[in-house]
Amino acid sequence: MNKKIQILSILFLGISSVAFSQIKEEKLVLNKKREPEVKKIEKKKTSVETIKNYPPEEKSQTPVKYTITDVPAVSDFKTSTIQGEDVAPKFDGTAQNNYFQFGMGNYGKILVDGNISKTLENKFEVGADVHVLSTNGLKKEYDWKSGQTSANIGAFLNSYGEKGKFNINAEYGLDNYNYYGIYAMQPTGELDLKQKVNQFKVNGYYDFYSNEILNDVRVKSSFLKDHFDAQENQVSILANFSKHAVELGKSGINLNADLGVGLDAVKTDFAIRDKNSSNFFNTSLTPKVTFRKGDSYLTLGSSFSFLNAKNSNDQLEQQKNNKTYWFPQAEFQFAAAKEFKFYGGVDGGLKLNTYGDMLQTNPFILSDQFLKPTETKYHFYVGLRGDIDETLKYDFSAGYGKMRDIMFFKANGLFDNTSVNRSAYNFANTFSAVYDDGNVSDIKGSVQYFPLANLILDAELRFTKYDLKNYDNIYNVPLFNASIGAKYTMLDKKLLLGFKGIFASDRTTNSYAIEGVGAPNVIFQSTENTNDKVGGYADLNLSAEYKIHKNFSIFALGNNLLSSKYQTYKGYKVLGAQILGGVKITF
Template identity: 85%
Template sequence: MNRKIQILSILFLGISSVAFSQIKEEKLILNKKREPEVKKIEKKKTSIETIKNYPPEEKSANPVRYNITDVPAVSDFKTSTIQSEDVAPKFDGTAQNNYFQFGMGNYGKILADANISKTLENKIEVGADVHVLSTNGLKKVYDWDSDQSSATLGAFLNSYGEKGKVNLNAEYGLDNYNYYGIYALTPSADVDLKQKVNQFKVNGYYDFYSNEILNDVRVKSSFLSDHFDAKENQASILANLSKHAVELGKSGVVLNADLGLGLETVKTDFALLNENSSTFFNADIAPKVTFAKGESYLMLGSSFSFLNARNSSLILAEELKNNKTYWFPQAEFQVAAAKEFKFYGGVDGGLKLNTYSELLQENPFLVSDQMLRPTETQYHFYAGLRGDIDETFKYDVSAGFGKMRNIMFFQANNLFDNSFTLERPGYDFANTFSAVYDDGNVSDIKGSLQYFPLENLVIDADVRFLKYDLKNYDNIYNVPLLAGSIGAKYTMFEKKLSLGFKGIFASDRTTNSYAFENIGNASMIFQSAEDTNDKVGGYADLNISAEYKVHKNFSIFALGNNLLSSKYQTYKGYKVLGAQILGGVKITF
């Protein structure tokens, strides 16, 4: 591990030296100050007035894509993990709306995606997005299938009116993969480990240009099914009411008032094992007021949640019903001594509905039968420092402490059938996980920064420390104590060449695991032994990308993932792909 980290450092220094040798030739182009985009450092939302510069005529003449889930302008390549994580840099400044690209690489990787949009005569923009990615998996590591494919098909509509803008977005997604992480048994090569998840989403969003009374309205819906007949329907609506920029005398203090109203419902039914079923209906009300002067402010508010929950399963004698009202504090302040140094702090809390859809995004290897509970953050205190130094260096560092109920994390499953046989379903090899919950405290330290040394170079980094103190479990499973990333985006030759670098790392993680043995020929059953303090090693994963525009309508690209070929696991048994190289062509029109 130390040797690989040394290699990573040498490679990064090498890349940096080459980049800065090129930088010396391009310093003359920096003849004025600029306001670089900041996407990595996400400042907490307050009710401070937001200037919405959306004049209708300007928007109609030069429409800009505005989606709830924005269609990526550069393909969201996947990282070295088989399941998926987007680590590729996106060069938004040079991206075009209409394109098609195709690429191939080792491990049988095939990429194809396209984005098409058109502004009609009535100045309504319509478009579609298609994305397909597949890999043959680790054929030399596992005798059984570890291949995976995913596809997304979306359509969107944007319209800009006199008072606001509207967006409609529909998307169908398919994930087809295998529960390949078998570590304690050796099944035959033809074992069926298939899992398939279908999801259809429809979203709508309306945003008024002004902050007068009705600010914006969001509507979201989702319909999910999987290979084992699990079904989940989810819908939500959120409205923000506001009255901003109320001057309080001649003090220079401005009052902003906001009221958030939300409704959310989720119904999940499983047809496997214990056949868990749950229904949640939650209503939220969040009033707050903000007193602001310049970049300093004080926000005071509260949030209330009214939850109706129902749970049932084959192992419960009767349906469990729960009606409960929650109150959470909401407060934040910022003292802006200067734009370089802004001290802030506050307290917040909230109720989060854990859905099967969201759990699968974090861990696709869940068994298709989950007990779902909402996670309650009773309070979370935090304090930090952020700033912008000479428009070239932005940073945000904070620390916090909170108390939570029903903290959700993932625990490895035992065998569901103890019979001494390998003729079993694909999810029954101790190769799946289930959501478990515990109460406890959490301490966190987070830091992120962005550095803009040149107009065509962006360097960013972030790190996160999370420490849980649980009531019942000695350790929180499958959550790293320390995680972070470092990245860079660089353009050369009048933006014809785009280079990207992304290094991600995580510390060791604790998990539980199982070992099996036959306790006697007469019994014909497996006896299991659980290790509650097993380790899934930490890792460093190096990724780079390059795209060269041969012609204004034709580009070639290449992506390298896990270039150190780290043999790490994301979850127990689930090894990742080794070093990967993918190349292809991109056509814009």
């Protein structure tokens, strides 16, 4: 079976790389920054020029489209570094907002996914979506439960008025899984390894048609609670003020002036172990001016943060910290031609590390974390990007920065050395955040190539090297990762084929060897290895969708086709080769 799958992969790659005729239909912008909305809802302005100061009525007639992430194709259980990434390509220009799809696969995988929206009177649009994915996990690898169920239910409302457009969206997310990564012990019997995270988000956004003075306002909120009674409440508000397109005489240079005013508040309380508690309140100002002529520009600005932080736990009385930060913000681009645009700059900033964000990166962290913000004091970068005949787009850059309190994850050992009433997180199977100061060097690049109107090829590469003050190596961060992809339509656009390959190098981690001593009351002794390795991986994925009718199609997804049961974190193997098939109905 594995040989057949590999043959199909090679065959598809051969088909995807065929021909090089210069048919120019697709245009793509590299590294476009997107405002994060409700998960799986992506805001896209379609058929609107990227100019904000055109007649309000004309702009108000152009709706904001929402596309729903159809299938997270590599959605094992929280073990894959590509959790939540959709590697299934979409039919361009033919997607409908209203659809329902259902799929089943090996490992007991079940997918239910749907979206519905309706435009009402007075330019109101309402919609909702649901996404449920479950798997039985690796029953042949572990004697204990390793299954997972994740669900997201969202709803949104759009309103288009005379002066601006308004959006509000809400989402409930559930992750129900297990701390199954036990590698240093051999427990027997049924174990309670359950972790469950509930999170509710409400986001609001108002965009004025004219960018005179007040440009837009964003409000985001999040409420999280897990199985161990950890609670986190978060709210952020951002207002952008601007004055754009001010002509400076007859020089042909335009001036844009912007000011961002932000507020972030996060309160987190944990109920187990040290019972850490933290409270952050941060206000920020980001003034900047941009001088632009054609595709060349110079941006000068600063970022100011005013942080009020409080931390406490059972071992530590409350610590208070009030601090003001300043960060440089500058960037230039010299456009010799559209094919060659040289750019560079410097930036920095303060990132509040929250429990919710940590769970997105590593769901197997202990439900008790000491939270600190990460400060990027400065980050210099230079790069080259361009568009060659609308057939090849590229962006390459290199950077160097200095950071304080870089956050990464260290493996936990046993929290006690007895074998009685061991908790779900007390098998050397969880991780905790640790912090260190240091320097970071990075090289990254991305390329998109359009050899045919119905073929798109893309590749990304990132190299990141940390030089830390106290730790010899950063844990659980690969030195190198990359991806390649292809999207090919055929049979009069009825058949859509996709390929995605994701690669990562080895990662250094710490780990524990545990030995039981004595009887009948066993005492466990552990030895830490601070230079263990978690192997790299190559994860190859194929997808296909065939439209039998304009409202009905069938699809199939093949994930991790090399059947590599690599580990994303020590002890946590991912699912092997997965095949999922199903039907999709649009209406």
